[in-house]
Amino acid sequence: MTGASRAAGPPRRDFLAMAGLGATAVLLSGCGIGRAAPRGALRAAFGQPVTDLDPYNAATAVDEASLIVKRLVFDTLVRREGGELVPGLATEWRREGDTRWVFTLRRGVVFHDGSPVTARDVVACLQHTRQVPSAQTPLWATVTGAEAPDDHTVVFTTEGPLGSLPVNLTLLFVVPARLVADPAQKRSPVGSGPFRVTDFTPSTTVELARFDDYWGGRAELPAVSMPYIAETSTAITALLGGDVDLLWPIPPDQLPEVTGASGVAVESVPSWTYYFNWFNCSRAPFTDPVVRRALCHAVNVPQIVESLFGRGGREMRAPIPETVAGFAPQEPWAYDPEEARRLLRRAGLGRGFRTTMMWFDATGPLARELAQALISAWADVGVTVEPQSIEKAMWLERLNSLDWDMNLQTNTVTTGDAAFTVGRLYTSEAGRLGYANKDLDAVLAAAAAAPRGPERDALYGTACGTIWSDAVGLFPVTLVTGYGRAKDLTGFTPAANNQPDLAAVGRR
Template sequence: MSGARRAVGDEGRPGRRDFLARAGLGATAVLLSGCGVGSGAPRGALRAAFGQPVTDLDPYNAATAVDEASLIVKRLVFDTLVRREGKTLVPGLAAKWRRDGDTRWVFTLRRGAVFHDGSAVTARDVVACLEHTRTVVSAQTPLWATVTGAEAPDDRTVVFTTDGPLGSLPVNLTLLFIVPARRVADPAQKRSPIGSGPFRVTGFTPSTSVELARFDDYWGGRAESPAVSMPYIAETSTAITALRNGDIDLLWPVPPDQLPEVTGVPGIAVESVPSWTYYFNWFNCSRKPFTDPDVRRALCHAVNVPQIVESLFGPGGRQMRAPLPATVAGHAAQEPWAYDPAAARRLLARAGLGRGFTTSMMWFDATGPLARELAQAMISAWAGIGVTVRPQSIEKAMWLERLNSLDWDMNLQTNTVTTGDAAFTIGRLYDSKANRLGYRNPDLDAVLARAAATPEGPERDALYGDACATIWSDAVGLFPVTLVTGYGRARELTGFTPAANNQPDLAVVGRR
């Protein structure tokens, strides 16, 4: 990442500081004064701060089923049959697997895997976890819709059955966290869960901190650090000060406008990676006036996306041309919405809203870097065509509740393609049965069903490409920017690799 950007960009375009100043969004310095961030961590612990709070640790909680912050911790505490390393699927609790015809998958568990309470991981535990997760209606539900069941013919064999070909089952299983069968519905899992991962939970205060200790009997070998401490630091400036002072060892994502504050600092290394994380603003397609595609298209035309991306994010973001990042298989670039306020007004007039209307947008600030600034930039643009947007910046737990109950007009958030597969985003979010944003399209449903049944390859990518085109042209949301994730870390750390899904493997991170 480059250093500080100029106040005025090329061709007279406003730079980030000027852009924020015009919007009335100048940064406020927050000083760290004796807060003791990370001071309570055990000796030798890896002190890692992510930009969102962890609200729950239950692997089957509907509200946090795909929550990014929770997933970071869950991957340390629990394990899955299949894991992802970069773009490759590798064995986890399953030593091997094979497809047996169109509707059966056979997984063989590895020997010697045990839970944190010392009990052995068996095929019966896997079956119980699948059965339970299928009963919980959550953002993961569409991933398991075509799985009809699982059985355990012996302790080390699990057979999954589907109602048709399901090429994405192995990648979906990177999200099925395995716990003891007797604990699948135990309320204690929210605060002090039992898993079989490289760390066990020793302390958890929701939205404040997570404390983990190394599990020495982990089947994959002992983690490099004896403990992991994950404080949530709400103010990024405070977190950056903590990193500079050595109170934490790892911080991500570092907002693009604040990367210069950690670049070139002695003892700190800065790394970045084009991520699978992107911003979108959904329109509630079941709530007027967003039931009318012309209204949605009008709001897309009203926003100068290239200018906002350049001015706010600079090299820390890339303008989107599809409803998922360009690095995800199944991406198909679309024609960007032209910045055309006159066309926007004509579309509103055609929808009977020539005088504009009033609506609202909700988000939580910690959803990603510059969330509030991005929200304000779009709100200002919509004001220019007569659309008044009431900003609703709310705390994360309330945001999750309202999101899942469709209690909103517009919703701004980041999403991460956690599995690196289009099925996780396109297939999971836009199927009519999922009803994530009140959008229903039977033709799209048919395309998504065909894609889910097709093995990985060009045909499957083309189907998801068709889905991208439909979602984009129907303007179910505005997709402005894919983020480049910046990581700031202590140079003495070893084994760290930036992750495109914002979920780095902290078990392999140690120190010199």
């Protein structure tokens, strides 16, 4: 039996039962999930826990679950709607020469505490986020400064041309200057977004109330309640029973339970979320690209994607999804166990080796099953992998300190632009997976400097090819996100980045 043929493994529920994952952060009882939420609140359950709300926390700077809440609580100068960049706190912006950008701020905007939003707040936020090393740091590496000539003008200066500055600014959340380093921002932050935080218990629930003085107009519903429900089966029960209004992502193997159910609508969207398995390129034997390529050849990716995800996933052809700006298709790694063994012998590992893989189950649908499929495939070529399924907070700590051999996770191209992933994660300076390539650095620097358009996309396409051929990781599947929602909700639009605009959601 080949590793690929074992990939499907037992059904998802059997895995959950074997793992003993019976505890949930919110219990389904006679009173129901979300009954503590204010009357009329939108009860929305995302598949990952929110651990922190500080927009500048290094560990959660690009954490998907935290970003969903942050986009409701904070504002940014620029927002993304579909494929377009649109005004946020900034009403307009212009580029003056190669190294200067001028943004004009919206007038009359106030924070949740009633204080006005000024250019000085934006400058303080930029300065602080540049001082806190995080997964966002590469986005701001060439921004040399920001100044506020008046209350409604912000001027950014860069080392050289930086065409990605506007799209990067969709991630610069603005808070009062006096609070940029306040520890209280982790639990009860102050922003200027359409909702304010009323209660937050990490990894359990977030409670938000509508901010009636929001510059963009009042949100449709008075509150948003976001419980974290660890078991998908429990979350689906809550959705079907009316205790949750919105649930995502629904794993592809469990969509049939929701599809066609009374009072529930199902919508799917090809997402910017994908799985990857990184190799720690600073730790032997993964310092050798021959070993990394061997492990790529050992996996029957098409069969795993089909057997586990079906219509809920698409086989990847690059280190970013095909709908992301800068995508360029690469030649898939041929499934060839004998070639994998030959490469291992060439690397002096003909007898195989032992290593580890870490992940956290809530990273995405079928994470444990995908991990087992990969581990099984590698066992067939003599590589023994110790599975390490750990709690999210510990996983984040180990990820950021490079304390791992292999790391399996999902990632979302939040901005829909290759700069967010290819340009942020794979520079030598970023050091995210122990990989350093000066030639790639030069390509990425040129891409960052180029204006949005074909030349820039081609440079990121070249970078995609280098990352793929150097086998810094295995990129198996882009996910199709399934959303389940109560039919009486209005104004809901599925989001490719898993961060739907909940402020626009209403109820019939």
